[in-house]
Amino acid sequence: MIRFIHTADLHLDKPFEGLSGLPGQLYRRIRASTFRALDRLTERTVAEHPDFMIIAGDIFDDSHRSLVAQRRFIQSMETLKGAGIPVYAVFGNHDHLDDPWNRLTLPDNVHLFPAAPTVFHYRKAGGDQADLHGFSYAHRHIHEDIVSRYLRGEDAAYQIGILHGAQRSGNGEDDYAPFTAGELAEKEFDYWALGHIHKRQQLNPPLPAWYPGDIQGLSVKETGEKGASIVTLNKQGADVAFFPTADILWEKKELPLTGELDANRLESVLEQVQKELRRAAGTGVLLKIHAVLSETSQTADALEQLFSEMTEAMNEGEENRDNFIWFMPPELTLTPEWDRDSLLHSRHFIGDVFRLIEQNGSVADAAAPLLSHRSGRRFLAPPDPDARQAIRQAAEELIAEHLIRQKQDD
Numbered sequence: 001m002i003r004f005i006h007t008a009d010l011h012l013d014k015p016f017e018g019l020s021g022l023p024g025q026l027y028r029r030i031r032a033s034t035f036r037a038l039d040r041l042t043e044r045t046v047a048e049h050p051d052f053m054i055i056a057g058d059i060f061d062d063s064h065r066s067l068v069a070q071r072r073f074i075q076s077m078e079t080l081k082g083a084g085i086p087v088y089a090v091f092g093n094h095d096h097l098d099d100p101w102n103r104l105t106l107p108d109n110v111h112l113f114p115a116a117p118t119v120f121h122y123r124k125a126g127g128d129q130a131d132l133h134g135f136s137y138a139h140r141h142i143h144e145d146i147v148s149r150y151l152r153g154e155d156a157a158y159q160i161g162i163l164h165g166a167q168r169s170g171n172g173e174d175d176y177a178p179f180t181a182g183e184l185a186e187k188e189f190d191y192w193a194l195g196h197i198h199k200r201q202q203l204n205p206p207l208p209a210w211y212p213g214d215i216q217g218l219s220v221k222e223t224g225e226k227g228a229s230i231v232t233l234n235k236q237g238a239d240v241a242f243f244p245t246a247d248i249l250w251e252k253k254e255l256p257l258t259g260e261l262d263a264n265r266l267e268s269v270l271e272q273v274q275k276e277l278r279r280a281a282g283t284g285v286l287l288k289i290h291a292v293l294s295e296t297s298q299t300a301d302a303l304e305q306l307f308s309e310m311t312e313a314m315n316e317g318e319e320n321r322d323n324f325i326w327f328m329p330p331e332l333t334l335t336p337e338w339d340r341d342s343l344l345h346s347r348h349f350i351g352d353v354f355r356l357i358e359q360n361g362s363v364a365d366a367a368a369p370l371l372s373h374r375s376g377r378r379f380l381a382p383p384d385p386d387a388r389q390a391i392r393q394a395a396e397e398l399i400a401e402h403l404i405r406q407k408q409d410d
Helices: 024-031 033-048 067-082 181-187 263-281 300-315 340-344 349-358 362-372 374-379 385-409
Strands: 002-007 052-056 087-090 110-112 118-123 129-134 158-164 191-195 209-211 227-234 237-244 248-258 284-294 325-327 331-334
Touching (some): 087 129, 263 325
Parallel strands (some): 087 110, 191 209
Antiparallel strands (some): 002 227
């Protein structure tokens, strides 16, 4: 039997996305959250005393590969060394080898895979042997097939593949060591320790190929518990169990609200949400509310002002709590009093506008000036299909709401 910890995507010291104007105490805690998650990961690993740990890429983040982050990581690795736990790690697309960043020397219990696919041999005292296959990114993008270069050994009882990458999409945008589940299955490895995708998932069950997700959610796109896996391999297969590490959770909640909304009613609704989350989460929560409002004569501007003032009031003092619930700027949607399909097929001006929005390439054309700017290219990625559809929908709602309400007011 072999037992090990599988983790990935630590992104130590990465600045969180979409945060501004936070109280200093809360900001400092959020900034330290990846380090606190690392501490929890290290403490749990020592307590479990596995045979070894696997880190499947992106230990550091290219936006902030600080010496502070490196020192904190080294301290954790030294703790594992003291407990007699070796670590097998790869660098991913965010901490690739060819970027000229100053790398501190890692402890000798950390076995870092080079750019070429390599095999490390783990021998358990008086027990089984495992072959660990892996590679580190030489540069940010890896377009070629690397899995085919993983060669199964014959002597070891267990074969483990470590791969920081994404499944082949077929759309020509395969930048991260692309593979298919079938290619992994053909290797007949006992376990695939994957990294790069920040959502915990198993590929094509019962294939023993897992993403553990990241250890700390980094934006509102990464909701829910985050953590790592403890894996047990024996002749019956792979048993994979999750354990949490995140210090702060991101959560999203949709609130359907009907009728006129005043401060008293909104306070009552948000207090109930706050109590339920505080009881369930047990740690700090950054909460994004999506309020869907219908059958109201209130304007979007008036409702936005009401939500802004109320969430600001409810955030008062939360930064002092260990299990804070912090309301982020909410998203509001007014259910339209108009029929989209009717407007889309209308011969009037608004129909022309809707048809223009729905054309292929409309979002890309609108975003082109921003994405072609050097700052835009650095910080923004082109919107994916879901984001493009959301942009179209938001544009249609905004235009229709203003034009129809203006007509009604006239």
